[in-house]
Amino acid sequence: xxxxxxxxxxxxxxxxxxxxxxxxxxxxxxxxxxxxxxxxxxxxxxxxxxxxxxxxxxxxxxxxxxxxxxxxxxxxxxxxxxxxxxxxxxxxxxxxxxxxxxxxxxxxxxxxxxxxxxxxxxxxxxxxxxxxxxxxxxxxxxxxxxxxxxxxxxxxxxxxxxxxxxxxxxxxxxxxxxxxxxxxxxxxxxxxxxxxxxxxxxxxxxxxxxxxxxxxxxxxxxxxxxxxxxxxxx
Amino acid sequence: xxxxxxxxxxxxxxxxxxxxxxxxxxxxxxxxxxxxxxxxxxxxxxxxxxxxxxxxxxxxxxxxxxxxxxxxxxxxxxxxxxxxxxxxxxxxxxxxxxxxxxxxxxxxxxxxxxxxxxxxxxxxxxxxxxxxxxxxxxxxxxxxxxxxxxxxxxxxxxxxxxxxxxxxxxxxxxxxxxxxxxxxxxxxxxxxxxxxxxxxxxxxxxxxxxxxxxxxxxxxxxxxxxxxxxxxxxxxxxxxxxxxxxxxxxxxxxxxxxxxxxxxxxxxxxxxxxxxxxxxxxxxxxxxxxxxxxxxxxxxxxxxxxxxxxxxxxxxxxxxxxxxxxxxxxxxxxxxxxxxxxxxxxxxxxxxxxxxxxxxxxxxxxxxxxxxxxxxxxxxxxxxxxxxxxxxxxxxxxxxxxxxxxxxxxxxxxxxxxxxxxxxxxxxxxxxxxxxxxxxxxxxxxxxxxxxxxxxxxxxxxxxxxxxxxxxxxxxxxxxxxxxxxxxx
Numbered sequence: 001x002x003x004x005x006x007x008x009x010x011x012x013x014x015x016x017x018x019x020x021x022x023x024x025x026x027x028x029x030x031x032x033x034x035x036x037x038x039x040x041x042x043x044x045x046x047x048x049x050x051x052x053x054x055x056x057x058x059x060x061x062x063x064x065x066x067x068x069x070x071x072x073x074x075x076x077x078x079x080x081x082x083x084x085x086x087x088x089x090x091x092x093x094x095x096x097x098x099x100x101x102x103x104x105x106x107x108x109x110x111x112x113x114x115x116x117x118x119x120x121x122x123x124x125x126x127x128x129x130x131x132x133x134x135x136x137x138x139x140x141x142x143x144x145x146x147x148x149x150x151x152x153x154x155x156x157x158x159x160x161x162x163x164x165x166x167x168x169x170x171x172x173x174x175x176x177x178x179x180x181x182x183x184x185x186x187x188x189x190x191x192x193x194x195x196x197x198x199x200x201x202x203x204x205x206x207x208x209x210x211x212x213x214x215x216x217x218x219x220x221x222x223x224x225x226x227x228x229x230x231x232x233x234x
Numbered sequence: 235x236x237x238x239x240x241x242x243x244x245x246x247x248x249x250x251x252x253x254x255x256x257x258x259x260x261x262x263x264x265x266x267x268x269x270x271x272x273x274x275x276x277x278x279x280x281x282x283x284x285x286x287x288x289x290x291x292x293x294x295x296x297x298x299x300x301x302x303x304x305x306x307x308x309x310x311x312x313x314x315x316x317x318x319x320x321x322x323x324x325x326x327x328x329x330x331x332x333x334x335x336x337x338x339x340x341x342x343x344x345x346x347x348x349x350x351x352x353x354x355x356x357x358x359x360x361x362x363x364x365x366x367x368x369x370x371x372x373x374x375x376x377x378x379x380x381x382x383x384x385x386x387x388x389x390x391x392x393x394x395x396x397x398x399x400x401x402x403x404x405x406x407x408x409x410x411x412x413x414x415x416x417x418x419x420x421x422x423x424x425x426x427x428x429x430x431x432x433x434x435x436x437x438x439x440x441x442x443x444x445x446x447x448x449x450x451x452x453x454x455x456x457x458x459x460x461x462x463x464x465x466x467x468x469x470x471x472x473x474x475x476x477x478x479x480x481x482x483x484x485x486x487x488x489x490x491x492x493x494x495x496x497x498x499x500x501x502x503x504x505x506x507x508x509x510x511x512x513x514x515x516x517x518x519x520x521x522x523x524x525x526x527x528x529x530x531x532x533x534x535x536x537x538x539x540x541x542x543x544x545x546x547x548x549x550x551x552x553x554x555x556x557x558x559x560x561x562x563x564x565x566x567x568x569x570x571x572x573x574x575x576x577x578x579x580x581x582x583x584x585x586x587x588x589x590x591x592x593x594x595x596x597x598x599x600x601x602x603x604x605x606x607x608x609x610x611x612x613x614x615x616x617x618x619x620x621x622x623x624x625x626x627x628x629x630x631x632x633x634x635x636x637x638x639x640x641x642x643x644x645x646x647x648x649x650x651x652x653x654x655x656x657x658x659x660x661x662x663x664x665x666x667x668x669x670x671x672x673x674x675x676x677x678x679x680x681x682x683x684x685x686x687x688x689x690x691x692x693x694x695x696x697x698x699x700x701x702x703x704x705x706x707x708x709x710x711x712x713x714x715x716x717x718x719x720x721x722x723x
Contacts, residue, residue: 114364133362140364143402151588154566158581159638160605161591173591180624181587188359191318196416197347197376 003213005117006124008108011217015104018228019097027231028096031224035103043106049146050109054102056171058095063168065091111213114139123206133198137189145182152177269294269455270315270424274329277307277314284310285327287480292472294423297446297456301463302476303499304629304657308459311476312428315457316350317343334423334455348377351417355429355655357409361416366404367397370416377420387419391445406552407438414445424455431465432655435551435683436718439465443720461657462501462684465719475500499657501686516542518645518677519563519579523571526562533558533569535703538696540646540679543672547692548681549711550699556681557584559698560648563679577645584650586635590623598623598634599641606641611667613637628655636667647671649680653687665690685715 019031043050065087072085114136122132152174157163165174210218270292277285284307292298300308310319317338319325327339334349336342354360363369370384388394391411396404404412410430417425427446431439447469450456458470473490475483475498483494492502519540526533533555540546540563548556561567564581583589592598596619602610617630626634632652639647652668653661661684668691672678681698682688688695688711695711697704706714716722 115368118368136364136368137362140362140401143364143400144358147402148588151583151585155581155583155588156591158564159589159591159602159642176593177587177590177624180622181585184624185359188354188356189362191313191322192352192354192360193362193372194322195316195318195347195350195352196373197420199344200347200378201376202378 002211003111003217004208004210005112005120006208007210007214007217008112009121011221012104012108014221015224016101018224019100022228024231025093027228028093030227031100032096034224036099039103039106042110047106047109049142050102050105057098061094062091119206123203124208129201133193141182148178148181268335269296270457271332272315274314274327276328277310277319279325285314285479289481290474292455292457294455295453296472297450297458297470299463299470299473300457300459301473301500304660305627306476307479308476309428312426312459317346349422350424350426351422353413353417353427353430355432357413360413361401361409364400366393366399366401366412369401369412370419373416373420379420383419387415391415407434410434410438410442425449426457428459431462436715437551439719443469464502496658499659501658518542519575521573524569524573525571526558526567526569531701533701540677542675542677544677545672545691545693546679547688547695548698549695549715550697554699555701556698557650559703560650560679560681563646564648575646578642579646579648580639580642580644581648582635582639584654586631587624589635589638593622595619595621595623595634598638602638602641608641608643610641611637629660645677647676647678651681653684685712688712
């Protein structure tokens with residue numbers, strides 16, 4: 001299913017906005033069910049890092065829910081940890097929201113030809129060059145981040161630390177190394193890009209030519225938009 | 235560079251029409267416009283001055299090597315001269331800089347990219363685009379030049395067949411060639427190279443040297459920042475020596491005294507210090523009929539014995555399987571066949587940052603002591619225990635990673651390119667420490683592209699190329715590396 005990068009970008013951005021504005025769990029469930037399975041299928045090969053970030057995010061959301069919304073009747077009682085109804089509801093809401101965003105991101109990433117996408121963002125959608133450049137670097141950095149994450153986890157295990165950073169302490173230690181390496185790399189890539197004339201860059205025109213894939217995505221988006229609006233009106 | 239847009243000698247009175255100028259890159263290269271002049275009385279960040287008194291002069295068409303120990307301010311000088319320090323990094327420069335007739339610090343920073351090409355130490359910290367062709371076209375699109383020129387640059391640097399490949403699939407040498415292609419595609423007047431040979435194999439260094447030499451012959455002004463000056467003999471015309479943020483000596487190659495340069499951490503002669511063999515004969519590790527495959531690449535080791543106290547160098551081209559072999563020995567990859575390591579093996583990666591788990595140097599040392607069960611190797615003076623390990627210099631990070639490894643008292647120490655980015659003093663200090671450790675029975679296997687390290691440290695050499703491992707004579711290995719680099723000693 002080939003789609004124009006412009007459509008893909010509009011689709012992913014719109015689904016993200018819809019899942020952020022919706023508060024009704026039924027709508028969030030519908031959005032997640034429409035996007036996550038399709039996204040998982042389309043982005044299964046290229047989007048491994050998204051899944052990694054998703055599970056890390058879910059863990060953080062769970063901790064956050066337990067810390068700030070743990071009210072109501074107890075649902076789970078495991079020694080010192082008592083999970084209450086409020087925490088479960090808060091977790092489920094954000095979980096569904098994140099699942100639809102992940103699904104849309106995977107559809108976007110799985111179908112987009114990265115070269116065409118960057119071109120479309122800059123020339124068709126007239127997105128500022130700094131943003132497009134950051135996205136291009138981000139896409140390149142995804143592969144590097146994946147490599148860095150693997151190396152860091154191996155080195156942690158070698159030093160007698162857990163290979164799976166599941167506790168807040170080990171997660172922050174893992175992320176600190178990952179981000180330090182990425183930030184340093186990002187800084188130099190930025191310097192090099194400026195010295196290669198990024199700030200002198202000018203746009204050139206690029207036509208938008210939608211095909212069958214674009215129509216399918218736009219129909220799917222219209223469906224989600226309708227569900228969201230109806231839930232707000234009724 | 236030809237004028238862009240319409241131009242008419244009569245201004246608005248005449249009808250403007252496109253001015254067509256035939257474009258001959260080779261001719262253009264033979265007639266460079268201007269060089270680099272800088273008189274810097276201070277430069278740095280906030281209240282901290284890194285440069286104090288630097289006078290730099292590279293005439294048009296000249297190749298100037300900027301040399302000095304790690305941390306003397308070579309990279310800061312590059313940032314200052316290009317205007318990056320003042321305009322992008324929030325730093326400051328006092329003094330005057332002229333870069334191809336521009337004032338990069340104040341009014342002309344935006345125009346600098348049209349005049350210069352820049353190659354940084356680590357290609358992964360420079361390459362911005364996900365695909366090869368886009369990386370080269372990025373420079374052209376930024377500068378409003380025809381993107382089809384990118385193909386010419388890719389052809390020139392032997393990358394045309396990989397134009398649509400993802401940058402991440404390239405080898406280290408190919409990434410280096412891509413940075414050169416992307417830096418030269420707009421035909422700049424000045425090329426700035428910041429330790430360009432740091433991460434590439436000897437064959438890549440040989441190629442790089444030939445490219446730089448060709449550019450120099452065509453009249454490009456070149457600033458070369460490098461510790462391993464000996465790698466580039468015959469390429470540069472003049473040398474600028476930095477010491478503690480000030481230029482202490484400048485002169486032609488003929489005037490240079492190799493002893494003075496080497497006293498300042500610059501390796502001019504490339505002669506390593508061979509040390510006695512110390513291994514005891516007791517077997518620490520062995521591999522037999524070992525095979526490991528990933529992503530279509532297979533590494534095969536027929537037989538390898540490692541004895542106590544032995545120092546084994548792994549050499550070979552980028553992507554040949556050196557890191558894979560180290561990781562097999564370290565237990566990170568499971569291979570088919572027989573493998574046995576008596577006691578603990580510890581792998582120190584090429585990027586030491588991967589090894590850090592704590593927010594400060596003191597915590598790192600404590601953690602290593604606690605998890606490793608032994609006292610780590612002492613750190614050099616000047617490292618504050620409270621500082622973040624990620625804020626240390628590259629040499630200090632390298633040292634800290636070795637200290638951590640030592641706390642685990644491994645029988646087999648595995649080092650992945652341990653001397654990358656280190657100056658002559660640091661290389662010698664590191665080889666001294668490794669030699670002392672090996673005397674106490676520690677076996678060391680290290681991958682390297684540096685013939686000096688093979689000369690100084692290796693008892694045995696394994697050539698790892700195309701997924702095969704074969705043992706070669708130490709002298710033969712050194713000759714092979716030097717020949718690949720096109721160096722005669």
